[in-house]
Amino acid sequence: MTESRKDDFFYVCSLIEYVARVTKNKRGVIANKLGEAGFAKELKDAGVNHSLSFEQVGEEVVERYGIPAGSFETVENCKYSVPSYTDIGRLYSIMVQDCAQPGEEIKTAIQIFSSVISDYISNFNSDCYYQNPSYLEESFRAGKLL
Secondary structure, eight states, X not given: OOXXXXXXXXXXXXXXXXXXXXXXXXHHHHHHHHHHHHHHHHHHHHHHXXXXXXXXXXXXXXXXXXXXXXXXXXSTTOSSOOOOHHHHHHHHHHHHHHHOOTTXXXXXXXXXXXXXXXXXXXXXXXXXXXXXXXXXXXXXXXXXXX
């Protein structure tokens, strides 16, 4: 994966995290609403969207993909310092780079966002999101937190 492509994945993964927080949805809901075609579109647009605010692009994503309001609150009830959506986006983009076969990055990203590991990462009252990415990647492959 080229550096530019890595940056685009980082941006889109951060965008998914941002939209999930704003709409109070699980990250897999957002990734699945985008689907492979939408994910590819957001990757293609990432170079331009980098210069726009996450608020603006997030609103467009919610409207474009019909993302509903949810009830999966991860920030309000957190007792500790909440990692930024870009911190979490970086974690997801690293996991995609390490877990995906060449040409399967989008499909793998959607699988990671839809996995039980994503729910653990989103629990900001735990330390899961601070764990070594290789541990989270092996947990993803196993389908459970190891």
